Amino acid sequence: MIAVMFFVVAAIVLGGAFGVVLSPNPVYSALFLVATLIGVAAFFLMQSAQLLAAVQVIVYASAVVVLFLFVIMLLGVDRREGLNDPRPLQRPVAIALGVLLVIEVVALAGHNWATGTKSQVAKLHGANIDSVARALFTTYLWPFEITSILFVAAVVGAVVLARRSGRGAPVEDTRAEVTS
Amino acid sequence: MSALLRGPLAVDPLFLGGIDWTVFLIVVVKTIVVFALLLLSVLFYIWFLRKVIADMQNRVGPNNAGKFGILQTLADGIKLFFKEQSIPDGAEKPIFRLAPYLALIPAFIAFSIVPIGGVVTVAGHVTYVQLVDVPIGILVLLAMSGVGLYGVMLAGWSSGSKYPLLGSVRASAQLLSYEAAFGLSILAVLIQSGTLSTRAIVQHQVWSGGVVAGAQWHGWSTLGQWFIVATPIAFVIFLVSAIAETNHPPFDLVEAEQELVGGFLTEYTGIRFAIFFLAEFMNVITMSAIAVTLFLGGPAGPGLGFLARNGWVNAWIVPVFWFMAKLLLLLFGTVWIRASVPRLRYDQLMNFGWKYLIELAFLWLMVTAVIRVADDQQWDFVNGNRGLTIFVVTVAAGVGAALVYGVLMLCIPRGDELASIEEWD
Structure with a gap:
């Protein structure tokens, strides 16, 4: 039963991944990405990592991809594009890196940490929220906090850069919207 | 199948004795009943909504389909x-x-x-x-x-x-x-x-x-x-x-x-x-x-x-x-x-959400956390009266949060102030 579910979900994940790369329309790509991400969440569930599964759906499958779609729709790049790339070197480099990635994954799969056994913590605590929270707020508190500061800095930086370059129209637009 | 279901669904006592056909049937029936209940609730809610709003506006509302117009939504x-x-x-x-x-x-x-x-x-x-x-x-x-x-x-x-x-x-x-x-x-x-x-x-x-x-x-x-x-x-x-x-x-x-x-x-x-x-x-x-x-x-x-x-x-x-x-x-x-x-209005919606509601939610979260910690750690500095201690902690945290919120509200620009800030770069 679990094997059957594994192959069904694996087919969804891989199909979604191919869909992301092959579909000519960016909106379809984003939707295939959602299928892949939800499939990965199902894998997490099979491994009894329920919190990770929920976070995967909340953060990636909804918030992140919705932002992708938001940008795609706002910038109006939601039309079909050909797969012809004007830069000559990009395709061979991409293929080389892809092959490297496949070799890496195959090599890593042989290591003993990729055993496929289920989380032991989940059996004790139901959903592994306790252990994740404890790890985040005790052992890895500093990396966690520093990463969040990094994210805030990145967001502020993006806003500043966007406003610097776009002295004209965008600023006018926001003002009209906010003060009207 | 049972090992898979035991993970996410371990809490419901239904699955503790393993999965057999009865359990499977119960789950199927539950699903159908809940879905039907939700559909019926929607039918009822739309009728309820139209009737109540009609009443508030001195109208009659739907009254032809069925008794009191209760079948109106179904007809629609x-x-x-x-x-x-x-x-x-x-x-x-x-x-x-x-x-x-x-x-x-x-x-x-x-x-x-x-x-x-x-x-x-x-x-x-x-x-x-x-x-x-x-x-x-x-x-x-x-x-x-x-x-x-x-x-x-x-x-x-x-x-x-x-x-x-x-x-x-x-x-x-x-x-x-x-x-x-x-x-x-x-x-x-x-x-x-x-x-x-x-x-x-x-x-x-x-x-x-x-x-x-x-x-x-x-x-x-x-x-x-x-x-x-x-x-x-x-x-x-x-x-x-x-x-x-x-x-x-x-x-x-x-x-x-x-x-x-x-x-x-x-x-x-x-x-x-x-x-x-x-x-x-x-x-x-x-x-x-x-x-x-x-x-x-x-x-x-x-x-x-x-x-x-x-x-x-x-x-x-x-x-x-x-x-x-x-x-x-x-x-x-x-x-x-x-x-x-x-x-x-759209700008009111965004202002309300980002400038007031999220700050309030954050501060209230902090107050709640303080109360919870005081309860968990058994804080006690009012002569052995823990209830009073919790009350004092709650009031102190609440006043602190209210002060922070007040300062935040003073700092947030609004209306014409915002227009001048837009010129900062």
Whole structure:
């Protein structure tokens, strides 16, 4: 039963991944990405990592991809594009890196940490929220906090850069919207 | 199969004895009953809404189909079902067809975590009157409200027309903005209850004298355990942001007729149009049910004392009755708001969400956390009176939070001040 579910979900994940790369329309790509991400969440569930599964759906499958779609729709790049790339070197480099990635994954799969056994913590605590929270707020508190500061800095930086370059129209637009 | 199900569903006693055909059948029947219940609730809610609003506006409202016009929604549904469905030429057809279901399915899944009744025994199996009780409970709601956004967004985009697109872009901005305050208000409850499971949250609210039972009533004193008493501000924030999350008036800018024709629904006709409305009203009912679960003690309420405590009336009917009564109260509130509050302007919506609600939710979360820590660490600096200590801590944290909020409000620019700030670079 679990094997059957594994192959069904694996087919969804891989199909979604191919869909992301092959579909000519960016909106379809984003939707295939959602299928892949939800499939990965199902894998997490099979491994009894329920919190990770929920976070995967909340953060990636909804918030992140919705932002992708938001940008795609706002910038109006939601039309079909050909797969012809004007830069000559990009395709061979991409293929080389892809092959490297496949070799890496195959090599890593042989290591003993990729055993496929289920989380032991989940059996004790139901959903592994306790252990994740404890790890985040005790052992890895500093990396966690520093990463969040990094994210805030990145967001502020993006806003500043966007406003610097776009002295004209965008600023006018926001003002009209906010003060009207 | 049993090993797989034991992971996410271990809490429901139904699965403890392994999975056989009876258990499987119970799950199937539960699913069908909950889905039918939700559909019937929508039919009833739309009739209720039209009747109450009509009453508030001195009109009669629907009164022809059935007694008191109660079959009006059914008639409307049948009419929409048999209508011709049109698809615009410029539409992205597969996605245009898919979008209504992307809105409907998450709306149903989100309701599945709501505890409707107590603990019952069916054919020798003990089970909850609730579809599933997952350990990650309330996170399912957050995930589904996020996924449900795709329906609205893709409907607007795939229509290939400008007003639906504007409507769906508005919808996504609105949902992302209020998701933060929504999550923070739920967090305040989670800090109090220490669990994500919806049933455990209900049990925490009816806890009394060390007895934890499934939605049993422990006397009127347990009213104080309801989270509406423990975190009242979180309740208000939850209601406001839930109304915004469901695109319910006064936050229904997504389908503002004066500005956007019909918003993301403009190009939809027939049954697809009906499915969107079904999903929207399902979401209103789900959010109200979640509010009952999180803040109002779910199905807890006084039983009929003269009947056996675990008899079929007290086990089956009384909890469901209390759940429905509380739900109806909140649903009446949503109708009242719909009838009386005018729609917000887009900038008001964004200002309110980002500048006031999120800050308030954060500060309230901090106050709740302080109270929880004081309780857990058994703080005691008022001569052995722990109740008084907690009270002092609460007041101190509340005053501190109010000061911070006041300073924040003074710092936030508004109106004409904002225009001058725009010149900073």
